[in-house]
Every structure is written in C-alpha cells, then in structure tokens.
Amino acid sequence: MxxxxxxxxxxxxxxxKNGNKKLSALTxxxxxxxxxxxxxxxxxxxxxxxxxxxxxxxxxxxxxNGQVHTEYVAVESEHSAMSATIGACAAGARAMxxxxxxxxxxxxxxxxxxxxxxxxxxxxxxxxxLSAPINIHCDHxxxxxxxxxxxxxxxxxxxxxxxxxxxxxxxxxxxxxxxxPAMVTYDGFIISHAMEVVRIEEDAEVKEFVGEYKPDIYxxxxxxxxxxxxLDFTDFYFEHRRGLADPVSKVKDVVLQVGAEFKKQxxxxxxxxxxxxxxxxxxxxxxxxxxxxxxxxxxxxxxxxGVKAGMVKIRMFRPFPxxxxxxxxxxxxxxxxxxxxxxxxxxxxxxxxxxxxxxxxWPNKPVTVGYVYGLGGRDIGPEMIESVYTDLxxxxxxxxxxxxxxxxxxxx
Amino acid sequence: xxxxxxxxxxxxxxxxxxxxxxxIMPDAGNAAEYNTGDWRTDRPxxxxxxxxSCLICWMFCPDSSILVQDGKMVGIDYEHCKGCGxxxxxxxxxxxxxxxxxxxxxx
Numbered sequence: 001m002x003x004x005x006x007x008x009x010x011x012x013x014x015x016x017k018n019g020n021k022k023l024s025a026l027t028x029x030x031x032x033x034x035x036x037x038x039x040x041x042x043x044x045x046x047x048x049x050x051x052x053x054x055x056x057x058x059x060x061x062x063x064x065n066g067q068v069h070t071e072y073v074a075v076e077s078e079h080s081a082m083s084a085t086i087g088a089c090a091a092g093a094r095a096m097x098x099x100x101x102x103x104x105x106x107x108x109x110x111x112x113x114x115x116x117x118x119x120x121x122x123x124x125x126x127x128x129x130l131s132a133p134i135n136i137h138c139d140h141x142x143x144x145x146x147x148x149x150x151x152x153x154x155x156x157x158x159x160x161x162x163x164x165x166x167x168x169x170x171x172x173x174x175x176x177x178x179x180x181p182a183m184v185t186y187d188g189f190i191i192s193h194a195m196e197v198v199r200i201e202e203d204a205e206v207k208e209f210v211g212e213y214k215p216d217i218y219x220x221x222x223x224x225x226x227x228x229x230x231l232d233f234t235d236f237y238f239e240h241r242r243g244l245a246d247p248v249s250k251v252k253d254v255v256l257q258v259g260a261e262f263k264k265q266x267x268x269x270x271x272x273x274x275x276x277x278x279x280x281x282x283x284x285x286x287x288x289x290x291x292x293x294x295x296x297x298x299x300x301x302x303x304x305x306g307v308k309a310g311m312v313k314i315r316m317f318r319p320f321p322x323x324x325x326x327x328x329x330x331x332x333x334x335x336x337x338x339x340x341x342x343x344x345x346x347x348x349x350x351x352x353x354x355x356x357x358x359x360x361x362w363p364n365k366p367v368t369v370g371y372v373y374g375l376g377g378r379d380i381g382p383e384m385i386e387s388v389y390t391d392l393x394x395x396x397x398x399x400x401x402x403x404x405x406x407x408x409x410x411x412x
Numbered sequence: 413x414x415x416x417x418x419x420x421x422x423x424x425x426x427x428x429x430x431x432x433x434x435x436i437m438p439d440a441g442n443a444a445e446y447n448t449g450d451w452r453t454d455r456p457x458x459x460x461x462x463x464x465s466c467l468i469c470w471m472f473c474p475d476s477s478i479l480v481q482d483g484k485m486v487g488i489d490y491e492h493c494k495g496c497g498x499x500x501x502x503x504x505x506x507x508x509x510x511x512x513x514x515x516x517x518x519x
Contacts, residue, residue, distance in 0.1 A: 118434035179433065217436055227437035239428035240435045246428075 005034065005200060026198045028159040028191035032098070032124045032184070033058035035166035037068055038206035039122075042093035042213075045073035045084035050136045051188040052100035052126040078103035082110035089119040090228050092218030094170075096121065100188060101128035101142045108146070114181045115150025116244060117228055120173035120213075121181040124166055127289065127340075128188040129376040137377020138188040140288065141341035143317075144350045150244055152182035152251055153318035155288045157274075159196045162186040164268055165315075167201075170210045171258045177250045187290040189377065201266055209265055248319050255316055272321040274313040275328055277303060281310025282333040283392040284366075286325070286355050288314050291338060291373075291380055298385040309389050314351065322358040329359060332366040333396035336388045338408070340374045348372060348405035369401045373408035384409050444492070448475065452495030454512040458488055463509035469499035 046056035088095035156162040259270035292313040302309040339349020352370030470478040477493035500510040
C-alpha cells in the first residue's frame, strides 16, 4: 500500500538527500497520485489497468482518508471511466481519470467527445504497448494512436516531470482560450514503477497555483441551461470542427505562459521541448519520454570523445511545435528521430513524420532519418543511442540516408 | 435619423467563429427552427374531403407534423415532416385521406 509522504520523505533523507523536506523517494505513479491529491479534483472516475493502476489506487486511499474532497466513482470499464469523467466535467466539475494502453484504446470514442465538447479533463497516461501480442511494458503506441483526438499531449522524462506536467496541465486545459483535455504521459514501468527522488511542493502552494475551477458554461447551471452533445449535420459539423482547431492553435502560447509561471513559483523550467547540448551540435536526435535521460548520458560521453552530439526532447507532442522544432534542427548535419512506436504507415513512426513535416519547407534542412525502437518495453541502452550517432556521422559524410527508417534493437 | 440596421445573420449563415464553442446549444426548445422537411423523399398528400379527423395520424406522427386546430386536422407541417409515411399507413383503410407521393413530383 502507498506510503505516506512523511515516510517517503524519510526514505529520501536516508538516501542522502537531507536538508530539503520537500524531497521524497517516489515512483512515477506515486508522484502523480500526489499531484492529483494536491489538485483535489471534484470527481475522479477510473478503472485499473497495469501499469497505471497505482495512480488511482493510491488516490482512492486519499479519498478514503479524507485527504481530498473528491467524489470517487469506481466504474466497470475505461469506456465508462471516460464517459463519467466527461459527464462530471460537463456538469461543471474539475474531473480527472488515469489509464494506459488497452484502457486508453477502450476510451477511444469518448476521447473525441471530450475534446469536441471542449472539456478540460486532465488524464495521466502511463505509456504501455498495445495488443497484439499482449504486453504490459512501455512503448508509445497507446497515446500515439490517440494523437489526433484533439487532446493536448505532454510527455514526461521522469517522475518529477510527470508530477510537474500534471499540475501544469490543469492550468493549460482550464485556460479560457483553450478548454481542451490533456494527457500527461510517462513511460510505463520505466518511470511509473521506478523510485526516484521527487520534489513534492507544498500542498498550499500547488493549490494556489492550480486555482479554483470556475466553468463559464456547465450543465448544472440552472440559470443558463444549455444542451451539450447535440446532433450536427452537413450544415454545422464542419464549422464546429473548424472551431476545435482554433484553441489548438493557441495551446503553444498557453503552455509557455503556464511554464513561465511554474518556473517563477517552483523554479523548474518547462518549454515546448527541451534541448540538450544542441546549439553547437552537428548531429541531433529527437526523442520522447524516459529515453531522453539515457540519451543525455550518451551525449555527454560522445562529447568527451569530440563528437558534437545534441538532442531535442519533445515535451508537447500535441499540438506539435512544428516551426520551433524546425528552427532548433535547422543547419544540423544529420538528424535522427527515435520513435517508441511503429506508425505502420509505411515510413516509420509518428514522431518521424511530424519532424519531417516540420523540416519540409526549411531551406537549410538536415538529412533526417527515423528509428523505431523499444517496442513492448525492449530496453534501449547508451550503446544503441551511440550507434544512431555513428549512423548520423556516416550520413553526414555522404549527405544521403542509406535507410530512411531502421528498427533499432530488434533481432535481425 | 434612423440608423440602417444590418440584417442579422441566421445561425445557418454564421461563420465558425461566431458559433458557440463545442457545439453547445445555448437556447432551449429550438428544434422547431431546424428544417427537417428537406430530408423527405416521399410527401404525404392530405385529402380534406375524405378526412374524418380521427387524429390517428396525429397520434402516430413521430415529428408532430400533423397540424390540428379545434380538434380537427387542418394540414401537414412540411417544414418538419420527414416523409416517413406512418400517417398514410395508419390512416384507416376505409378513409385513405393520406397518400405518399414522390417528392420529385413537386420539384
């Protein structure tokens, strides 16, 4: 069962992180459950699924202990979890849920409805591979499949980022210019179950940061009754879907604005993406999630050996920061995009497609190749990432990509 | 001097950015404003000479499109009648005051 924050803080202190009572030894799921406790949503409707189960299991103990005022709804499926969350949010509540993999897949039709109705639901998702074959370990196929549903997607490298992103997502989603749902994703098991030192901010400070949710239009407002989820035909559907693209175009600015406020309050910096040793880099990789941590170690090592390696770690995958990513990669000799899911589109993974799209119109664009790696939790080590940089150096010599898309770490 | 009022756009003429977000309908009871009559492929034709105003069609019409005044049938609301033909099917065989005809005959 979940340890109390006091117990985990003691553990962190024992681990030599003394002197800061805000530091705790927590898994990704525990950190996110604490973020949810501090957010204190009105409603959480959830169904357990590995490796996301702990989030709502721990959160339900907060409910039972009276640490939150949340109405917890134990539903019979993820389809119902998202449906109940949508209903609660439409009624005027701050509503959350959490899931993973097949659970997210079962939510499918409701994901589009949450976005289409402009409901600011925040949902942590631990990334796990989709069946078949059945697998419980990390890859990004689950949330990549939901990339066009109208949800904001924030990827996290570690437990701290998962915690911070969950808190920031509330502010981003509930911003009057946005009113869209968001997934906060982090790698299943690699982050969800690995214990790290996480800085958990004071409850009062987080409460003040997220603020009170005051919806302007909601179903329980009897003074201004409205209908939500009405039927559109050929004469209105297009206008309403065009209307959905409008807040999407504003997400970028709000993510940066909330990131700046977060930095001011808590000291940690968040943008649309993070760059690592990129400025003078000749060879760059683009990654999402926990792989960025391994890549940083690899880059440090390569730099020691005189290889000008750098990285772009995408934080906001939806909407995708096309111009900013292109600008960051412009002028590099060669770029590799690492996808932890196979798009099965005939040309690598979805991140590869987006980066190529971003670079398409830039005059000084680098040769860009794609790698599909880590499916179903297959480990990616520094040696694999180094092999990518070796390929990039080869490509830079000739200016031509030998293989546009490679599978990295599969038995050939 | 009287100001020239700009003609107010109907909701059917409004551009996307003027419509309520998320397809939310801010007004109640506005279904009557929506013309569902243009979905029709067959049109019910009412013969007032034959009609006995038994109102069985009125009871069965799923779209409230049988117009009644003072307990008597007075016509059909073609703005909302979708042409399902239930009225003609339910009209008593001895009366046959309603008949379905192809909409194309009237265009």
